[in-house]
Amino acid sequence: MNKITNHLPTAELQAIDAAHHMHPFTAGGELAQKGTRVITGADGIWLRDSEGNKILDAMAGLWCVNIGYGRDSLADVAARQMRELPYYNTFFQTTHVPAIALAQKLAELAPGDLNNVFYANGGSDANDTNIRMVRTYWAEKGQPQKEVIISRWNAYHGSTIGGTSLGGMKGMHGQGSLPIPGIEFIDQPNWWAEGGDSDPEEFGLACARQLEEKIKDLGEDKVAAFIAEPVQGAGGVIVAPDSYWPEIQRICDKYDILLIADEVICGFGRTGEWFGSQYYDIRPDIMTVAKGLSSGYVPIGASIVSDEVAAVLAGTEFNHGYTYSGHPVACAVALENLRILEEEGIVDHVKNVAAPYLAEQWHSLADHPMVGETRIVGLMASLALVPKKGSRAPFASDAGTVGLMTRERCFANNLIMRHVGDRMIIAPPLVITPAEIDDLIARARKSLDEAYENVKKAGLLVAKPE
Ligand SMILES: *Cc1c(COP(=O)(O)O)cnc(C)c1O
Numbered sequence: 001m002n003k004i005t006n007h008l009p010t011a012e013l014q015a016i017d018a019a020h021h022m023h024p025f026t027a028g029g030e031l032a033q034k035g036t037r038v039i040t041g042a043d044g045i046w047l048r049d050s051e052g053n054k055i056l057d058a059m060a061g062l063w064c065v066n067i068g069y070g071r072d073s074l075a076d077v078a079a080r081q082m083r084e085l086p087y088y089n090t091f092f093q094t095t096h097v098p099a100i101a102l103a104q105k106l107a108e109l110a111p112g113d114l115n116n117v118f119y120a121n122g123g124s125d126a127n128d129t130n131i132r133m134v135r136t137y138w139a140e141k142g143q144p145q146k147e148v149i150i151s152r153w154n155a156y157h158g159s160t161i162g163g164t165s166l167g168g169m170k171g172m173h174g175q176g177s178l179p180i181p182g183i184e185f186i187d188q189p190n191w192w193a194e195g196g197d198s199d200p201e202e203f204g205l206a207c208a209r210q211l212e213e214k215i216k217d218l219g220e221d222k223v224a225a226f227i228a229e230p231v232q233g234a235g236g237v238i239v240a241p242d243s244y245w246p247e248i249q250r251i252c253d254k255y256d257i258l259l260i261a262d263e264v265i266c267g268f269g270r271t272g273e274w275f276g277s278q279y280y281d282i283r284p285d286i287m288t289v290a291k292g293l294s295s296g297y298v299p300i301g302a303s304i305v306s307d308e309v310a311a312v313l314a315g316t317e318f319n320h321g322y323t324y325s326g327h328p329v330a331c332a333v334a335l336e337n338l339r340i341l342e343e344e345g346i347v348d349h350v351k352n353v354a355a356p357y358l359a360e361q362w363h364s365l366a367d368h369p370m371v372g373e374t375r376i377v378g379l380m381a382s383l384a385l386v387p388k389k390g391s392r393a394p395f396a397s398d399a400g401t402v403g404l405m406t407r408e409r410c411f412a413n414n415l416i417m418r419h420v421g422d423r424m425i426i427a428p429p430l431v432i433t434p435a436e437i438d439d440l441i442a443r444a445r446k447s448l449d450e451a452y453e454n455v456k457k458a459g460l461l462v463a464k465p466e
Helices: 010-020 028-034 072-084 097-109 123-140 161-166 200-218 244-255 307-313 328-343 346-367 401-412 434-457
Strands: 039-043 046-049 054-057 114-120 148-152 183-186 223-228 258-262 286-289 301-306 371-377 380-385 418-420 423-426
Touching (some): 097 114, 097 301, 097 328, 114 123, 114 307, 123 161, 123 258, 123 301, 123 307, 148 200, 183 200, 200 223, 200 244, 223 244, 244 258, 328 346, 346 371, 346 434, 380 401, 401 418, 401 423, 401 434, 423 434
Parallel strands (some): 148 223, 223 258
Antiparallel strands (some): 039 046, 114 301, 371 380, 380 423, 418 423
16 A cells, blocks of 8 residues: 655655645745645654654644544544445435434533534534524524624634634635624623723623623624634633623523534533533533544534524424535544543543643743733633733734744744734643643743744834833
């Protein structure tokens, strides 16, 4: 058999990549100049590249490889399923065993009466499903004008037309004339960047109450749902003040607004609970899941839906679905992933071992001269880079300039840590051990030190004037 690892020299691979491969979320010209890193293998929390480097992946791929790389049993299950039944659809009065078994398992794991699963291929298209689902739900209940979905600025809900529209990233809206009609936004509960002189808990309450004001402005009879990530991931691991979620839940209940929890990152153990909704004690009507559902080994996503919403939808034909909704190979692999998460006690490992230890170590970075704050929930963490210790003032340079310089040092030190603007973020595989956390923190500190020197040398250690 041809081995893919028996590959061309790195420079040739990079040249072909630059010539023919269009990368997501990447400025093409820039990348072609710098050359991409060619990842050839992985095991546990470690990546290997074509030059033989061993890289600590503190982002678990894209927040998804919860059980770590190199799990043979997922490969075995996929091969077995491909031989037995590689594909069949679930559209016209047919079903198959993997789709049934995974739906049952998700119903068991999901909180409350979230017992009904509509499959997708990832998080974006599951959120597209959600848009059509909540609007169809209200139409079926005789309130077709209840159409508006309220979201938050700087939220990330995917990159399809629907996902981009639900997301609150203005740079994404600008490409493709989005959002679609009927999406409204309130502020994110980002006290560090936007809280001004307010107390964090009061700021959290005020942000939540923007939802109430928005509902009153639009009219309760016009609003279908509110969508939010329990912890904003791609926006920079923004952790809401404690006052925020109880108030959001109160408002959704009071005005009869469906609550959609986008659990694509928070789900499957990231917070130390199975779902972020359990961490924050909220009762969503729909949860979006993807990423950790299969630990990224195959593409799969889903909407997990309450009994009430599912019962109303059952009253009509929901004209929606994807060719690969409930793909048997994806479902079989996801089931094996959930078996590993459960039987190896990985969610408990996060809660009782990895998260407390990472929190202690991560907060130790707060003494660094360029670190303003450190935040962490479970195994997702962020820190704010600041020009002036003790102040929340941002850098005078364009947002992201110093973040990118810091990420470059991480890259050089074989640590995958991302930047969002001038925040650095991590979300390592959930199986990370305390010794590996020590290694992660040592690399992060070294990278911060080097970046700090570079920022100073470049004359960028300057706060934006007020
Ligand atoms: C990644 C992500 C998505 C999009 O999922 P895809 O599988 O990339 O389509 C949606 N919501 C959240 C919160 C995400 O982090």
